Amino acid sequence: MACYDLDRFRAFVASDGFAELFDLPADAMEKVLTDDTELMLFAFRFLRQTLFGEATIPVRPEVADRRRTHRAEMTARLERDAAERLARAEEGDAGFD
Numbered sequence: 001m002a003c004y005d006l007d008r009f010r011a012f013v014a015s016d017g018f019a020e021l022f023d024l025p026a027d028a029m030e031k032v033l034t035d036d037t038e039l040m041l042f043a044f045r046f047l048r049q050t051l052f053g054e055a056t057i058p059v060r061p062e063v064a065d066r067r068r069t070h071r072a073e074m075t076a077r078l079e080r081d082a083a084e085r086l087a088r089a090e091e092g093d094a095g096f097d
Contacts (some may be wrong), residue, residue, distance in 0.1 A: 001043075002043035002046055002047050003043065003047070005084060006036060006039055006043065007038060009039065009043055010032075010039055013029075013032060013033065013042070014033055020060070020063055021060060021063045021064060021067070022057050022059055022060070023058040023060050024057065024058070045057055047052065056097060059082065094097070
């Protein structure tokens with residue numbers, strides 16, 4: 001999206017979730033959202049941060065921690081549900097040996 005669909009990336013950057021997590025000054029955000037060149041340069045920064053950990057875009061730590069916790073809880077729930085489904089399936093197959 002950041003490389004090939006700048007309009008979609010612009011919408012992503014303009015989203016409430018992005019603004020909640022990333023701490024960009026209003027003037028920088030305005031530049032990014034209104035100037036295609038600035039958006040492209042910001043997309044490169046975003047990719048370097050996400051792929052290589054180059055922290056050039058400030059993140060709100062409390063939001064990042066809350067999201068990490070939520071993701072871990074969701075993963076644990078999905079794993080638990082999958083294990084329960086597998087156990088039920090194995091119980092159902094036990095009678096057909």
